Amino acid sequence: MTNTPLHSGLESLGWSSFFADQVKPSEADLAPRRVASVHRGRIEAIDATGPIKLELPDANTADFAVGDWILADPLSDMFVKRLERKTVFQRRPEVGRSRQLVAANIDTLLIVTSCNADFNIERLERYLIMANEAGSKPVIVLTKADTVDDAGQFQVEAQSLQRDLPVIAVNARSADARALLSPWCGVGQTIALVGSSGVGKSTLVNSLTGLESHLQQKTGTIREYDAQGRHTTTARSLHVIPGGGLMIDTPGIRTLFVSDVTDGIETLFSDITELAPLCRFRDCTHAHEPGCAVQAAVKSGTLAADRVERWRSLVSENRDRTPVVSGPRGNKIAHKKKY
Structure with missing residues (x-):
């Protein structure tokens, strides 16, 4: 459910020069619209007047993400063109080579966890890597x-x-939640919420959007022994925050693999990657080589040994799960590396 924006103009929905500059003179009569929800056979969008159902040339919606900006025929509501994304949050599922779109054109990614057994450093690091790779502020x-x-x-x-x-x-x-998160919820700014089920994402959505009780998202209980909850959000959707920006809620992600996220890992572990050039050997693995600046930092206590181990594990997983392209020119085949 997408509520009606309180601000007039596309700018309140996140429209900016980044998107406007992509519109060709021949496309000036087309209407910019933002994707609010993606379903198996249809797409719902929003413009300055409210919700709109887009007409698609075919029923394939896999190439669209909530938060996308598109151009449509203003008379028929027929989709014409998707504009280039400023940022895109995506993940690679356990099975298959293609990556799954989660949300697009996100300024800030709110990684939601709770002060109980759900708080997990390894999981948070994976979300941070994906945010860094997407180009969004975590x-x-x-x-x-x-x-x-x-x-x-x-x-x-x-x-x-x-x-x-x-x-x-x-x-x-x-109600204080809205005030605490207001620095990232300004007019025209887009936030997205990610996290496990049962951590309070739906409750936070309801608090930030101020939806009336009959429009609020369902919230579920959690098991006390492991803080796990049921999936109360089943689809991604775009909501307008009264007096502020926009929010994309997402279903809980049970397993988050890292793949194609080298830059995201380097940003997260900048304390390690910045030491690497100081190592004696250019191809240092930071495990056993003499003159290793990373191991020296561990010995001196300025870098935690378990942090280096988590970095090494994530680098290895990213390498193993990232498909490589091979095959004759014009007939390239993507496959995963094997070691």
């Missing part, structure tokens, strides 16, 4: 802060994951 949101004695310990641990990483602790049901 912010970690700690929900259920009101259920623990000291949410600060969770904040400190999360902030240590990446340089200059904002970490906000909130009670998702509180």
